[in-house]
Amino acid sequence: MRTFPSLLLVASFGLVHAPLAHADDTLRAQVVDLLSAYEEPATAAQLRALGADVGAELLAVAQDTTLSHTRRAGAVFALGYFPTDAHRGWLSALATTEGGDSLLRRKAVYALAAGWGDAALLDLGRALAAPDTQLRAATARALGRIGSPAAQDTLRARLAAEADPMVRSTLSSALGVTK
Numbered sequence: 001m002r003t004f005p006s007l008l009l010v011a012s013f014g015l016v017h018a019p020l021a022h023a024d025d026t027l028r029a030q031v032v033d034l035l036s037a038y039e040e041p042a043t044a045a046q047l048r049a050l051g052a053d054v055g056a057e058l059l060a061v062a063q064d065t066t067l068s069h070t071r072r073a074g075a076v077f078a079l080g081y082f083p084t085d086a087h088r089g090w091l092s093a094l095a096t097t098e099g100g101d102s103l104l105r106r107k108a109v110y111a112l113a114a115g116w117g118d119a120a121l122l123d124l125g126r127a128l129a130a131p132d133t134q135l136r137a138a139t140a141r142a143l144g145r146i147g148s149p150a151a152q153d154t155l156r157a158r159l160a161a162e163a164d165p166m167v168r169s170t171l172s173s174a175l176g177v178t179k
Contacts, residue, residue: 024053024057027051027053027054027057028057028060028061030050031050031054031058031061031075032061032067032071034046034047034050035061035070035074035078036071041077042074042078044078044081047078047082055079055081055082055084055087058075058078058079059075059079059090062075062076062079062090069101069103073104073107074107076091076094076104076107076108076111077107077110077111078111079091079111079115080110080111080112080113080116081115082115083115083116087111087115088112088115088116088120091108091111091112091115091123092108092112092120092123094108095108095109095112095123095124095126095127095139096123096126096127096130098130098131102132102134105127105132105135106138109124109127109135109138109139109142110141110142110145112124112142113143113145113146114145117146117148118146118148121143121146121151124139124142124143124151124154125154128140128143128154129158133164133166133167136158136162136164136167136170137166137167137170140155140167140171140173141170141173141174143155143174144173144174144175144176152175155171155174155175156175158171159171159172159175
């Protein structure tokens with residue numbers, strides 16, 4: 001049998017999942033319903049109002065490949081509202097593992113920035129150096145939202161090395177630099 005190292009790596013981080021059994025189907029339905037809004041995504045307050053188990057349910061939704069891509073992306077982003085070590089580890093693996101779903105990786109960098117700020121700079125720095133130009137641009141925007149001196153230093157360092165004009169423009173914008 002032929003194996004693919006990147007698929008094994010992704011599977012080892014728990015990024016590929018079949019549907020999981022859920023003790024509370026009502027909570028699942030409520031979370032999925034909130035994640036259904038495209039124009040107005042679920043807020044942290046709306047999700048927190050669902051109870052203490054919502055963070056775990058969001059992770060299960062994010063990992064459930066039988067759900068729509070949009071709902072999964074919303075769940076990935078919303079994990080930033082529930083900053084736990086387990087969520088950070090999963091988001092970091094998602095954001096920095098090459099070959100993963102591009103949209104989900106971008107949502108992961110936004111979640112890391114929102115939920116962990118400067119504590120996620122190492123993970124965000126790795127995403128900022130990824131081959132995917134859209135991921136680099138999203139990471140630049142996420143770092144710009146953090147806005148700390150350390151995040152600004154990370155952006156400046158990447159700007160000095162960045163060759164892609166679109167990403168350079170995004171880095172400059174995140175730094176507040178105008179042309």
